[in-house]
Amino acid sequence: MKENRVCNFNAGPAALPLPVLEEIKDSFLNFNGSGMSVTEISHRSKWFDDVINDAVARTKRLLNLDDRFRVLFIQGGASLQFCMIPMNFLGQGQSADYVNTGTWSAKAIKEVQIQGKTANVVASSEDKDFSYIPGNIPFNSDAVYAHITSNNTIKGTQWAEFPDTKGVPLVSDMSSDIMSRPFDVNPFGLIYAGAQKNIGPAGVCMAIIREDMLEKVPDSLPSMLKYTTFSKKDSMYNTPPCFAIYTIQLVLKWLEDTVGGLEKMDGINRKKADVLYSIIDSGDFYRGTAETGSRSLMNVTFRLPSEELEKKFIQTALENDLGGLKGHRSVGGCRASIYNATGLEAIETLADFMKTFEKENG
Numbered sequence: 001m002k003e004n005r006v007c008n009f010n011a012g013p014a015a016l017p018l019p020v021l022e023e024i025k026d027s028f029l030n031f032n033g034s035g036m037s038v039t040e041i042s043h044r045s046k047w048f049d050d051v052i053n054d055a056v057a058r059t060k061r062l063l064n065l066d067d068r069f070r071v072l073f074i075q076g077g078a079s080l081q082f083c084m085i086p087m088n089f090l091g092q093g094q095s096a097d098y099v100n101t102g103t104w105s106a107k108a109i110k111e112v113q114i115q116g117k118t119a120n121v122v123a124s125s126e127d128k129d130f131s132y133i134p135g136n137i138p139f140n141s142d143a144v145y146a147h148i149t150s151n152n153t154i155k156g157t158q159w160a161e162f163p164d165t166k167g168v169p170l171v172s173d174m175s176s177d178i179m180s181r182p183f184d185v186n187p188f189g190l191i192y193a194g195a196q197k198n199i200g201p202a203g204v205c206m207a208i209i210r211e212d213m214l215e216k217v218p219d220s221l222p223s224m225l226k227y228t229t230f231s232k233k234d235s236m237y238n239t240p241p242c243f244a245i246y247t248i249q250l251v252l253k254w255l256e257d258t259v260g261g262l263e264k265m266d267g268i269n270r271k272k273a274d275v276l277y278s279i280i281d282s283g284d285f286y287r288g289t290a291e292t293g294s295r296s297l298m299n300v301t302f303r304l305p306s307e308e309l310e311k312k313f314i315q316t317a318l319e320n321d322l323g324g325l326k327g328h329r330s331v332g333g334c335r336a337s338i339y340n341a342t343g344l345e346a347i348e349t350l351a352d353f354m355k356t357f358e359k360e361n362g
């Protein structure tokens, strides 16, 4: 049994900021003077109202969202969004563009096809094992939306800049890089993110939807599968995942008030990624799996000279309190997920470990 906390490089659910965990612990038995835990109060109470309203307000400030955008909280994870997107936006005879950059994009595409609708795969990086982000993409001007995965958690690639879709609304799965950097929200019709990577615990997905997209939603859908239901009822048509939303609120407060916003966060994230990629690039022992220009600042994926050494690396790291460095089960290798909550000190500890491991095994 461990007495201490470890350096956590898990891909998701992932590390949360320590001050957030401490605040949850301190207020758990008596939330805001209510004499009850946040998990015991009504979602219709003033206490919870303040929580969800603050989470929305902070999201709007952090991402610079104007009044056209609604911030929604939906259960079912990012995976339910794969299905809700075509269900809500694609009518008879219409089609959407999809860029296939790996597992999560492929799953999003599959959900369109299950519904008997058309996903035009306008670009794919499958030819090189999803090691890069495609460029010069021939988007269709009559597509209802164009879907991308902003950060590919498994393959360790990330869009450095978003593509120009010439007015077609962009839809992005930002599960593993939302709130990690500032960007222009204007081209986006919908942004969604399962919370458990960068902004909170599992159990809720943040969906940021632009009002013109809400107009596409057919009345005929079941209430719980319509964006309009969540929008009209401020995510409280039914009982929302209160505890998960509360944790998101605290994470966003930390991001805004302690870190100082997304520009600052981006600066820190770049420094963190840089430390690890410089070690990877310094010799032949570690080998990055993503092309240099497409590298993710959130998930650093790499291989060692043999699978045996990879196993030893992951095991020895664990013995040194560095957890979560195993690559996704579908690809193997190693992966350090370095989301917002994983600080520079943890990265430096990992960097030292990597150098030592190379010296002893290279």
Ligand SMILES: *Cc1c(COP(=O)(O)O)cnc(C)c1O
Binding pocket: 012, 076, 077, 078, 079, 080, 104, 149, 151, 152, 153, 173, 174, 175, 176, 194, 195, 197
């Ligand atoms: C983890 C992940 C998902 C899956 O999210 P769930 O909330 O488990 O459905 C989807 N997309 C990306 C990019 C992810 O990293």
